[in-house]
Amino acid sequence: MELKFIKDKNSLKTLKVVNKIFKFNRQKAYHQIIKMCKYSLCNRKEHKDGFCIFHCDKKNFTEKEITKFNEEFSEEFERQEKENLNEFNFIEFRFPHTFSFFKKKEFKKAVNLSKATFSGDVYFMEANFSSDVGFIEANFSSDVDFKDATFSGKTYFENATFKGNAYFNGVTFSGDVGFMNANFSGDVRFMDANFSSNADFEDATFSGDVRFMDANFSSNAYFEDATFSGDVSFMDANFSSNVIVAK
Template sequence: MGQRFSWWWVGCFLTASATAGVVFAVVLWGDTTADHRNALDTSWKVAAAVLAILAALVTVRRLRLGEDEHRRQIVADAAKEAVDHATLVANLSSKASEQLGSDKAAVRIGGLTDLERLAQNYPDLRQTVVDRICAYLRAPYRPPADYSAETLDEALASGAEEAESRLELDVRRTAQKILSRHLYWPQGDDKPTSFWELRSLDLRDASLVEVNFARCRLPEVDFRGASFYGKSYFDEATFGDLAWFDRLVFNDPVTFVGAAFEDHALFSEVDFLQEVDFGHVDFLKSVRFNETSFGYRCVFSGVKFVEAAWFMSAMFRGRVEFDGATFAGAALFGHAVFGGRVDFGFVKFCNVADFDDAAFRSVARFTETTFNSEARFRGAAFKAAANFGSAIFRGSVNFSGASFAIEPGLEGAIISDSKVRHAWPSGWRVRWGEGVPDDRGWLTKV
């Protein structure tokens, strides 16, 4: 902050100006009229110069004072704006929170839309708003028996409790739509203006009904312990960070078709009670489905597993389709149970394929499957037909301890390395150089 201007300096300069003029006049006075005239002319010019310097100094000082005042005003305005902003945000946030606690569904919906508007206008509050919306969705809730009912009248027909649950469902759908609306960013498109940059999405133990995150770009997501009702959509979604899906329940069908997991994905101990479709998903990091239960039809067709894929002790109750999938990392299916028909046709196992102690209770198809590394089926139990026709084994193969209720179909399977030891099912051996290149052999029944 600048100092006050002192007029004492003006007096000093005026005195100095007069003194300088007098001194120069006396010194230059001379003896003639011309000398007198020159002395007076020089003296007033000296005095004027001193006064000019004074004027310049006064002008500079005034400019500095003006700048200081301008800066003070800017700081004061910024402080006032910050206080006004904080007050406005606090009021809006408090009002929205109060609305979310209302016993009226319409008021709760109003609170959610107010939070959405607040986050859209103030980007620095978006994570806070999303955390609050997620907290609302984490509150205990069980949807009505018929959550697909279109009108309240249909719910009222089932009783007041059912009607209240139906009203709460409308509130939760609004909350879910706010999240999906501001996370929508289709793969390959420019970032939409409505997109919100977030750090995380915490929906642990949440109850979600007919959730739709298709074509969304998701931050770190945590769905552990959540319950999904109605068909859930994650098609072509991009999971940019860790994806936690452990120990949750999908009560109805769910689709992840074309989704991309850019970080580790965790689906252990999940209950897929109905159909699940992971067709053409890219898992760019490891994925775990350990002790997960798959009901009805399960699709992994065309999936790319870039790192290890864990299916240890997984339970597949219905039909399973892995046809055309690529396992670049280890494929671990130890102790898995396949209750329905399983299709691994045209699959590429680029690393270890481990099916030790797996149980195949229906038809198992591995036709034209490529095993580029070790293939383990030790202790596996095949209760129905097992077809490995035209499969290619480039690493060691171990069927020791495996059991077959029906003679396995290994005709046409090709072995590419004669130096590797193999353990084939009883009654099968390799013939080398007969009908295939010299460095390859094919399986035949003894």
């Protein structure tokens, strides 16, 4: 019986309800057959332990899985680049070891890598970020290298964790940059870095050696309640504005 032949309103309502129930059960069956990622904001298929290939743990990833991740991430990047979205959304992505996709990459819109986990060395050398960048609560398990990268918008590293060495040599921060409450376990290098706007290291913890040699601070630099446990050098650094070291 087709819908257009139904004249009784009660019958029509009943059929609509039945159709909705059928549609719901069909979708439910689909998700039971094809398991989806448990991450609440993700609609991708499960790859491992209930999560998709981007959100699953990478500790025991095989070389084959790493290759698959790299291929799918490249496709995901291109997809998001073409879509009419305000930002690249890589929130809580988990990256395998020795990830170099971002090297010399140009990001033409904002990038959100908040709560992302980098399992091994990761390279951002000569990357060009045209808009805001978020690494809020990001976890770098090994070394990270941003040498000669350019950040044109605001950059956020609040509460980020750096378990290896962090290299920011020759980096240009055109907008405000924040490392508030960031935790650096290894050595940190900001040699020849350029801070064109405010640089905020309030409550940051530096356990290793820190080098700001030849760095250029054009605006305010905040180091309130920052903790330095290793050697620190600001040799030949240039401060054009205020340096705040105490509240």
